[in-house]
Amino acid sequence: MTARRLLLSCFPAALATLLVAGLPMLxxxxxxxxxxxxxxxxxxxxxxxxxxxxxxxxxxxxxxxPELYVETDxxxxxxxxxxxxxxxGHGLADLREAHVTTRxxxxxxxxxxxxxxxxxxxxxxxxxxxNSQDFSRGLLRNEKRGAPMLRVSWPVGPGQLDxxxxxxxxxxxxxxxxRERAGLPVKRQESFSNGAKRDDLASALRWSGYFGDIDxxxxxxxxxxxxxxxxxxxxxxxMPDYSRITQAGLDIQYLRGDSAFKGEVVxxxxxxNLSGVAKTYQxxxxxxxxxxYGVGGSERDLVLIAELARDSRKAxxxxxxxx
Numbered sequence: 001m002t003a004r005r006l007l008l009s010c011f012p013a014a015l016a017t018l019l020v021a022g023l024p025m026l027x028x029x030x031x032x033x034x035x036x037x038x039x040x041x042x043x044x045x046x047x048x049x050x051x052x053x054x055x056x057x058x059x060x061x062x063x064x065x066p067e068l069y070v071e072t073d074x075x076x077x078x079x080x081x082x083x084x085x086x087x088x089g090h091g092l093a094d095l096r097e098a099h100v101t102t103r104x105x106x107x108x109x110x111x112x113x114x115x116x117x118x119x120x121x122x123x124x125x126x127x128x129x130x131n132s133q134d135f136s137r138g139l140l141r142n143e144k145r146g147a148p149m150l151r152v153s154w155p156v157g158p159g160q161l162d163x164x165x166x167x168x169x170x171x172x173x174x175x176x177x178x179r180e181r182a183g184l185p186v187k188r189q190e191s192f193s194n195g196a197k198r199d200d201l202a203s204a205l206r207w208s209g210y211f212g213d214i215d216x217x218x219x220x221x222x223x224x225x226x227x228x229x230x231x232x233x234x235x236x237x238x239m240p241d242y243s244r245i246t247q248a249g250l251d252i253q254y255l256r257g258d259s260a261f262k263g264e265v266v267x268x269x270x271x272x273n274l275s276g277v278a279k280t281y282q283x284x285x286x287x288x289x290x291x292x293y294g295v296g297g298s299e300r301d302l303v304l305i306a307e308l309a310r311d312s313r314k315a316x317x318x319x320x321x322x323x
């Protein structure tokens with residue numbers, strides 16, 4: 001294991017432990033703490049016969065999300081792991097949020113694992129590229145995984161510039177027993193090609209700000225992407241194969257009355273398409289969101305959303321949003 005890979009895998013938990021242990025010794029006027037969490041238990045059963053040998057008819061799932069927040073005069077700590085078990089997927093201990101934030105002059109600094117969202121639209125966010133996905137409960141029940149990173153932010157013009165150094169975290173795919181999976185099981189190992197590697201340190205930046213009623217974001221990312229191709233193995237299983245990508249993106253929202261006009265567009269190179277070939281492409285999604293208040297004289301509101309997505313690769317797109 002390289003020193004950089006060891007640092008990426010260990011520094012969030014180590015940093016959080018050191019901060020918690022050292023808080024009583026800090027000469028601060030006040031320490032604010034907050035603890036909360038939730039535990040979820042689910043069970044499901046499928047009345048129809050399995051489509052693929054090895055799948056089960058029923059599943060159980062238990063999940064715990066404890067949270068600890070600590071704030072001092074000059075720093076804050078957030079710990080929010082996600083712990084899962086049961087028969088509905090792989091058991092998982094994921095540090096979704098485990099980071100320290102502080103402010104130095106005009107700089108806001110975050111160190112640790114966290115979840116980042118970029119984008120404006122509702123159906124599909126092509127600019128949202130930082131975090132990998134956890135599909136352990138099924139392909140339709142994905143959640144973002146925390147990514148280890150250093151983020152430095154400061155005000156630039158009418159907005160804020162964020163600079164990132166990000167460690168790679170692989171996707172987690174459904175187990176062979178689940179119903180919501182591909183026809184072939186996916187291995188828990190992964191491979192890397194097209195310049196990608198496991199200990200890759202991605203770089204990214206995003207400027208976001210407002211110009212009157214316009215909310216604008218401009219982003220750039222360079223590193224191992226979270227959308228691998230699937231390579232068939234001799235045993236009939238699939239292995240995720242990740243590539244190194246470069247993406248430039250823009251997201252915009254314009255507010256006018258009760259309506260919001262939204263759009264996202266990206267230019268990405270190095271991404272494997274549906275045929276497993278690395279191609280440069282462009283993708284966009286545009287739409288409108290309109291709010292109707294007090295429908296029929298009641299206290300109910302109605303939100304109407306219409307969006308259109310397009311991908312220059314058309315049927316060869318690795319996502320389903322190409323029409």
